[in-house]
Amino acid sequence: MARSLDGLVLAPVADQAPGQVGTRTRFTYRERDGVIWADYTGGDVVRGHLVGVREGDRLDFRYVQLGHDGTTSSGHCVSVVVELPDGRLRLDETWEWESRPGSGTSVVEQITEQVTERGHGTGSRNGTAD
Numbered sequence: 001m002a003r004s005l006d007g008l009v010l011a012p013v014a015d016q017a018p019g020q021v022g023t024r025t026r027f028t029y030r031e032r033d034g035v036i037w038a039d040y041t042g043g044d045v046v047r048g049h050l051v052g053v054r055e056g057d058r059l060d061f062r063y064v065q066l067g068h069d070g071t072t073s074s075g076h077c078v079s080v081v082v083e084l085p086d087g088r089l090r091l092d093e094t095w096e097w098e099s100r101p102g103s104g105t106s107v108v109e110q111i112t113e114q115v116t117e118r119g120h121g122t123g124s125r126n127g128t129a130d
Contacts, residue, residue: 001056001057001081002057002081002082002083002089003083003089004031005029005030005031005036005054005081005089006029006030006031006032007028007029007030008028008029008089008110008112009026009027009028009029009110009111009112010026010027010029010089010091010108010109010110010111011023011024011025011026011027011108011109011111012025012106012107012108013107013108013109014106014107015043016104016106017102020044020045021040021042021043021044021045021048021065021106022042022043022044023043024042024043025040025041025042025043025044025045025048026040026041026042026111027039027040027050027108028040031054034053034054034055035051035052035053035054036050036051036052036053036054036059036061037049037050037051037052037061038050040065044067044068044069045065045066045067045068046065046066046067046068047065047066048063048064048065048066049063049064049065050062050063050064050077052077054081057080057081057082058078058079058080058081059077059078059079059080059081059091060077060078061076061077061079062074062075062076062077062098063075063076063077063095072099073097073099073100074097074098074099075095075096075097075098075099076095076096076098077093077094077095077096078093078094078095079091079092079093079094080092084109084110088109088110088111089109089110090107090108090109090110091107091108091109092105092107093105093106093107093108
């Protein structure tokens with residue numbers, strides 16, 4: 001099993017359709033005893049939240065988000081946690097909207113080592129900043 005997501009910041013490697021997460025979106029993950037949750041923001045997303053469970057390297061969660069256009073959206077996602085050769089984590093995601101039509105796949109990758117409870121990072125792994 002790949003290491004914990006707790007405190008890691010991840011970002012999509014590619015943009016999705018307008019009004020969805022994109023390369024400027026940042027997810028800050030937390031994990032405790034098989035429960036995962038994250039807050040996310042950036043790009044077309046004003047604020048988003050996800051919550052679910054982790055069993056081994058499989059995540060199963062629901063998400064809800066507010067877009068800059070004032071719309072809210074929600075959906076379901078199943079992800080597989082993969083450890084990259086450089087030690088960073090990647091999530092291979094399969095998602096579907098529940099509040100509107102649409103489904104797809106996406107990839108998010110770790111961009112910083114860890115965020116503490118106060119929100120301060122411990123360093124960048126790949127120099128990506130937004």
